[in-house]
Amino acid sequence: xxxxxxxxxxxxxxxxxxxxxxxxxxxxxxxxxxxxxxxxxxxxxxxxxxxxxxxxxxxxxxxxxxxxxxxxxx
Numbered sequence: 001x002x003x004x005x006x007x008x009x010x011x012x013x014x015x016x017x018x019x020x021x022x023x024x025x026x027x028x029x030x031x032x033x034x035x036x037x038x039x040x041x042x043x044x045x046x047x048x049x050x051x052x053x054x055x056x057x058x059x060x061x062x063x064x065x066x067x068x069x070x071x072x073x074x
């Protein structure tokens with residue numbers, strides 16, 4: 001039996017100075033991704049990212065940039 005794949009999450013955040021605190025993590029849920037993000041950057045429980053969501057496997061024709069709507073359809 002092969003192990004179950006763990007989704008990849010993109011956690012989007014900036015610090016108070018506008019510097020990126022983005023992180024890509026493997027996690028079983030959005031809540032776990034945010035917890036891993038907090039741990040990575042040594043942030044407190046009150047720290048909240050702007051967005052945390054699964055990075056889908058995006059396929060299509062040709063090469064080039066991937067539309068944000070393909071990743072974050074909301």
